[in-house]
Amino acid sequence: MSTDPLPTTVDQALHTARTLGLDRLDARMLLCATLRQPASWLLAHGPDAIEPERAQAFMDQVARRAAGEPIAYILGDKEFFGLSLNVSPSVLIPRPDTETLVHWALECIPEGHAAPFSVLDLGTGSGAIALALQHARPQAQVTAVDFSPSALATAAANAQRLGLPLRCLQGSWLAPVAGERFDLIVSNPPYIAEGDPHLAALRHEPITALTAGPDGLDDLRHIVAQAPAHLQPGAWLLLEHGYDQAEAVQALLRAAGFEGVTTRHDLGEQPRCTGGHLPA
Numbered sequence: 001m002s003t004d005p006l007p008t009t010v011d012q013a014l015h016t017a018r019t020l021g022l023d024r025l026d027a028r029m030l031l032c033a034t035l036r037q038p039a040s041w042l043l044a045h046g047p048d049a050i051e052p053e054r055a056q057a058f059m060d061q062v063a064r065r066a067a068g069e070p071i072a073y074i075l076g077d078k079e080f081f082g083l084s085l086n087v088s089p090s091v092l093i094p095r096p097d098t099e100t101l102v103h104w105a106l107e108c109i110p111e112g113h114a115a116p117f118s119v120l121d122l123g124t125g126s127g128a129i130a131l132a133l134q135h136a137r138p139q140a141q142v143t144a145v146d147f148s149p150s151a152l153a154t155a156a157a158n159a160q161r162l163g164l165p166l167r168c169l170q171g172s173w174l175a176p177v178a179g180e181r182f183d184l185i186v187s188n189p190p191y192i193a194e195g196d197p198h199l200a201a202l203r204h205e206p207i208t209a210l211t212a213g214p215d216g217l218d219d220l221r222h223i224v225a226q227a228p229a230h231l232q233p234g235a236w237l238l239l240e241h242g243y244d245q246a247e248a249v250q251a252l253l254r255a256a257g258f259e260g261v262t263t264r265h266d267l268g269e270q271p272r273c274t275g276g277h278l279p280a
Contacts, residue, residue: 081132094128097266122187127155234280246271
C-alpha cells in the first residue's frame, strides 16, 4: 500500500488520480462510486473534505485501474443494452459491439408472439445477451448455457436481480439441451486465436472465454456443426466472431446446410456477426 498522504478533498482526489495515469472519466467514475454521489455533485463540491476511509478506498481503486484492471471489474457492474449487469473476473465484460447480435436476434423474435418462442444463448457469461433478449421480448422462453459454474451463477444472479425468468444450464455448448430444439440460437463464443498479441490487453478477463484454438475458430466450428440438430426448420443461428473471421464463418454455415447466410457490421463498421437459417 502506498505511503503517500491521502487526498483530503474532492479536487485533490481527482488530481491525484490523474497524476497516477487515470483519464478524467475513469477518475470521476471511481470517485462517484466511492462517495456515492452523481457526477454533477463533484463539480459543485471540489473543496469538500473526504473522510480518510473513503479516500483510502478511492486510492485503492485508483491503483487497480492504474495497473490495467478494467473499471467494470473494479466497480462490479456494466451497462449493456440498457440493463445494469453485475460482472466479475469470472465473466467477460459485455461490449457495445455485441449489441449488434442482440439487435439482429430481436428481428428474429416476433413481438407479441402468441405461441412460446424458444431462444438459446450459448456461452452466456454474465447473461448479457440472454437477459437483453428476455427483457425486450418477455414472451420468449430464453435458455442460457455456460460451461463455467461461476459464470452461470453470475448470469442467474443478474436474472434474479432484474426479475427476468432466465433458464440457466451448466455444461459444454449444446450438451445440456440434448433432445431439445429452439426457434433461435445465438452465441458470442471464444474466437481469439491462441497467442494473439491482443490478448495482453485482455489479461484480466478469463482466458477460457477468449481463445479457441490456433485460429480462434474451434468453438465456432463445434457450434455450427451441432446446431442443426437443435434448431426448428427455418430457425436462425446467429454468431459473433472476430473482425477477420466473417468469410470463414460464412463457409462453415453454408457447409452445414444453412441458407441466407449473411454478415452484419458492428459500431466500428467491422464485420462482427454472421448468421444463417435452416431450410424451412
